[in-house]
Amino acid sequence: MTKYDAKANGVGCYHDWIDHKRSALLHERCTAAKRVVVIGNCELYEGDCLEVMKCLEPVDAVVTDPPYGVNFSCGWENKFRAVKINNDNDTLVRDLVIEWLGDRPSLMFGSWKTEKPKSTKMVLIWDKGTVGMGDLSLPWFPGTEEIYVIGNGWNGTRTRSVLSHYVRNEFHPTEKPVSLICELLTKCQKSWTILDPFMGSGTTGVACVKLGRRFIGIELDPDYFDIACERIRKAYDQPDMFVEQPEPAPIQEGFDYD
Numbered sequence: 001m002t003k004y005d006a007k008a009n010g011v012g013c014y015h016d017w018i019d020h021k022r023s024a025l026l027h028e029r030c031t032a033a034k035r036v037v038v039i040g041n042c043e044l045y046e047g048d049c050l051e052v053m054k055c056l057e058p059v060d061a062v063v064t065d066p067p068y069g070v071n072f073s074c075g076w077e078n079k080f081r082a083v084k085i086n087n088d089n090d091t092l093v094r095d096l097v098i099e100w101l102g103d104r105p106s107l108m109f110g111s112w113k114t115e116k117p118k119s120t121k122m123v124l125i126w127d128k129g130t131v132g133m134g135d136l137s138l139p140w141f142p143g144t145e146e147i148y149v150i151g152n153g154w155n156g157t158r159t160r161s162v163l164s165h166y167v168r169n170e171f172h173p174t175e176k177p178v179s180l181i182c183e184l185l186t187k188c189q190k191s192w193t194i195l196d197p198f199m200g201s202g203t204t205g206v207a208c209v210k211l212g213r214r215f216i217g218i219e220l221d222p223d224y225f226d227i228a229c230e231r232i233r234k235a236y237d238q239p240d241m242f243v244e245q246p247e248p249a250p251i252q253e254g255f256d257y258d
């Protein structure tokens with residue numbers, strides 16, 4: 001039996017209370033969300049991303065994996081650009097760095113290829129090490145997918161264009177490997193806040209916890225939302241994991257006119 005640690009228990013309760021208060025405040029600001037859950041540096045919203053994004057503060061990058069069958073002719077990229085906040089001209093995504101897993105075998109559109117976004121700066125290839133999404137009942141799904149990097153803030157040059165990370169689907173039918181998302185996140189600055197508007201089972205959130213990035217996730221499906229909350233909570237609780245704290249966001253100093 002482990003010994004009761006009153007101090008650790010007290011600190012844990014205090015952190016839970018802070019997270020609970022922050023969740024309540026964020027929910028007041030964003031009534032479009034059905035639920036808001038704060039876990040450490042992660043804000044998780046259950047709801048339709050196009051509605052929830054309207055009440056968010058600006059973020060630095062979107063790292064996302066939109067539903068299969070969605071292609072760029074649907075205009076998601078423009079929808080991200082179009083979301084305005086606080087009635088001013090600021091857009092939701094400050095630097096519009098979007099790492100977008102794409103090039104889906106789109107059965108809906110009758111083609112393996114989806115349209116590449118016009119502003120793509122770089123295309124990386126994800127080698128899944130197998131065919132399909134790890135579910136061999138769908139063997140016609142390709143063994144590679146393209147990752148589109150959009151925007152200017154990508155930190156560093158391309159060192160590898162093929163990223164090999166084994167596909168798995170333990171929590172979600174189209175789950176991406178945490179290691180793949182971690183590799184993408186290492187290119188984003190440590191002070192950045194990362195948004196995944198199609199969070200699914202929370203893989204991007206788990207990767208953000210591992211690498212000490214602030215995370216905002218949105219998911220429509222309540223069951224996947226629950227799974228995301230649980231995975232992110234466990235990622236914080238894992239005792240063998242080194243969790244880096246995010247760097248404070250840089251603050252613009254006032255100009256001295258003397």
Ligand SMILES: C[S@@+](CC[C@H](N)C(=O)[O-])C[C@H]1O[C@@H](n2cnc3c(N)ncnc32)[C@H](O)[C@@H]1O
Pocket residue numbers: 047048049050065066067068172174175176197198199200201202203204218219220221224
């Ligand atoms: C391709 S899956 C993402 C899987 C995720 N990368 C993972 O590793 O678990 C896309 C997710 O987007 C969600 N989704 C679809 N439309 C949405 C919307 N309008 N707002 C928020 N989430 C949505 C789906 O429920 C699905 O879980």
